[in-house]
Amino acid sequence: MYDAGYEKIVSSYFEIASLVVILILHAPLIFFSKFFYFCLFLNLSHYYFVHRKSHIDVEWGKKNMPWHYEHHMGKNQNINWGVRSPIIDKIMGSSKY
Numbered sequence: 001m002y003d004a005g006y007e008k009i010v011s012s013y014f015e016i017a018s019l020v021v022i023l024i025l026h027a028p029l030i031f032f033s034k035f036f037y038f039c040l041f042l043n044l045s046h047y048y049f050v051h052r053k054s055h056i057d058v059e060w061g062k063k064n065m066p067w068h069y070e071h072h073m074g075k076n077q078n079i080n081w082g083v084r085s086p087i088i089d090k091i092m093g094s095s096k097y
Helices: 009-023 028-029 034-054 060-064 066-073 087-092
Strands: none
Touching: 009 028, 009 034, 034 060, 034 066, 060 066, 060 087
16 A cells, blocks of 8 residues: 655656646636636645555555555455545445445
C-alpha cells in the first residue's frame, strides 16, 4: 500500500495532470455555475489529498479508507475501486463491503 511516489507531490505528476484535464474539460460549466465548478475543484482536491495520504500513511488509510486498503492489499484487486467512498463500488457491484 505504501507508495514512495506520493512523498513528493511532483512525483505523482500523472495523477495531478489527469485531475487538471478534468477541470479543463469542465471549464465551460463556469459560465453556467461557478458554484458547481468550485465544488468540482474542491472534490478533485479532496480526492487527491486523501488518496495521497492513504499511500503515505498506511495505518491512516487502513483505518479511514478500509475499502481502498483492501483494493491494494487484498487477494482480489479487481474490487473496491472507489477511493473516497465505497458507494460507486456498491452501485457497480464491485464492492466487498
